[in-house]
Amino acid sequence: MGLDQYLYAKKYTSESEVFNTKEQFNELKDALGDASKFLYKNFPSISVEMKVGQWRKSNHIHEYFVDNCQDGEDDCRESFVDRDKLGELLHLCKQVIADHSKANELLPTSQGFFFGSTDYSEWYFQDLADTVEILETCLAMEDCWDFYYQSSW
Numbered sequence: 001m002g003l004d005q006y007l008y009a010k011k012y013t014s015e016s017e018v019f020n021t022k023e024q025f026n027e028l029k030d031a032l033g034d035a036s037k038f039l040y041k042n043f044p045s046i047s048v049e050m051k052v053g054q055w056r057k058s059n060h061i062h063e064y065f066v067d068n069c070q071d072g073e074d075d076c077r078e079s080f081v082d083r084d085k086l087g088e089l090l091h092l093c094k095q096v097i098a099d100h101s102k103a104n105e106l107l108p109t110s111q112g113f114f115f116g117s118t119d120y121s122e123w124y125f126q127d128l129a130d131t132v133e134i135l136e137t138c139l140a141m142e143d144c145w146d147f148y149y150q151s152s153w
Contacts, residue, residue, distance in 0.1 A: 002114035003153045005062055007053030007081070007134065009145045013046060052147075053134035057116025058127040060107045064089050065149045074112070074151075081147040083139065090135040093128045100125065113153055 028046070055061055066074045068088070069081050096103045100120070107128070109118040117123065138147060 003057045003059060003062060003112065003116060003151060005053075005055040005058060005065075005151045006051055006149070007138070008049055008078075008148045008150070009052045009138065009141060010047060010049045010148060011145050013048060013144075052138055052141075053131075055127060055130070057114070058131075059110045059112060059115040059118065060103075060124065061089075061127060061131055062112075062115070062151055063110040064092070064107060065151075069149055076150065076152050078148050078150040081149050083143075083147070086135050086138055086147060090132060090139065093132050093135070097125065097128050097132070115153070 062074075065079065065081065066072060068085050070077070070079045092106045096106050103120045103124065109120070109124065111118055138145075
């Protein structure tokens with residue numbers, strides 16, 4: 001039990017964008033079984049979703065997403081995250097890593113139900129380093145990917 005956080009990348013794509021051949025697409029349809037009847041026959045398409053980031057009790061990262069992508073409403077819903085917001089969070093993380101004294105000002109911890117420690121400890125700074133790696137990878141992805149944040153506790 002506790003704060004679990006996820007960042008997903010999603011992409012809508014047509015048959016021709018994902019698969020090199022019609023046979024590859026048909027293999028997917030076969031794997032889907034009965035569900036494949038929902039693929040539109042004249043314009044087959046799929047949505048691809050993958051988890052690209054995960055945190056555990058990183059309340060400072062959670063607070064950023066709540067304040068900047070969820071209009072301050074912390075309700076565990078999935079929320080769209082603009083690439084600019086990912087870039088902003090990346091910049092903040094790098095600033096705090098470079099100067100630990102800016103942590104409380106730029107990415108403060110927050111309290112909540114099993115949200116983890118509010119100390120600016122080695123775990124806090126490790127979360128920042130992990131976040132930098134996640135966000136740099138996400139921002140290097142093609143523009144056709146959209147990003148969504150979701151938490152649960």
